[in-house]
Amino acid sequence: MLELQFTRRFSMGHRLIAGAAERCSLPHGHNEFVTVTLQPVRPGPLDGSSNMLVPFEQAKARWHRFVDERLDHALQLSSTDPLLAWFRANEPERAERIVVTPGDPTTELMACLLMAKLGAILQADGSLLRCAGMRIEETPTNTVTFTGDPMEMLPVSQSGGPGWWLRPDMSIA
Numbered sequence: 001m002l003e004l005q006f007t008r009r010f011s012m013g014h015r016l017i018a019g020a021a022e023r024c025s026l027p028h029g030h031n032e033f034v035t036v037t038l039q040p041v042r043p044g045p046l047d048g049s050s051n052m053l054v055p056f057e058q059a060k061a062r063w064h065r066f067v068d069e070r071l072d073h074a075l076q077l078s079s080t081d082p083l084l085a086w087f088r089a090n091e092p093e094r095a096e097r098i099v100v101t102p103g104d105p106t107t108e109l110m111a112c113l114l115m116a117k118l119g120a121i122l123q124a125d126g127s128l129l130r131c132a133g134m135r136i137e138e139t140p141t142n143t144v145t146f147t148g149d150p151m152e153m154l155p156v157s158q159s160g161g162p163g164w165w166l167r168p169d170m171s172i173a
């Protein structure tokens with residue numbers, strides 16, 4: 001199977017308060033690499049002319065824009081984190097730049113959320129490609145990879161409506 005892989009780098013901040021080690025409970029950051037693996041939904045032979053898998057510039061551009069404009073230098077917080085309520089009450093413009101997650105924003109959760117987000121983007125782009133793998137390198141020695149259906153891993157959205165990870169737009173909350 002021919003596959004495409006793209007890697008993008010971003011800086012992020014988060015804190016983990018529900019059960020991780022105490023040292024993770026103060027806001028801190030990582031420089032991360034996110035690598036996605038894409039497969040054609042309907043594999044076929046190359047056409048002998050352009051010899052490209054499928055046109056993917058549009059989906060790639062939208063994905064990279066999401067990483068660059070929404071993930072890079074964003075703060076990731078659980079929807080139940082009191083810091084989120086503080087930002088919304090005191091600095092609402094900055095609260096718009098917070099990635100809100102169902103529970104602590106661990107790398108494991110982010111891999112599933114981002115895989116679902118990219119899946120929504122690819123679907124909106126005509127379902128020519130599907131995301132077959134998501135890899136987040138949190139540190140040079142700590143990487144999370146996910147393959148499979150992220151919907152089987154994700155908690156049900158607590159706000160009632162579909163989560164931002166199901167929308168093919170730039171939303172992060």
Ligand SMILES: [Zn+2]
Pocket residue numbers: 014024028029030
């Ligand atoms: Zn961390």
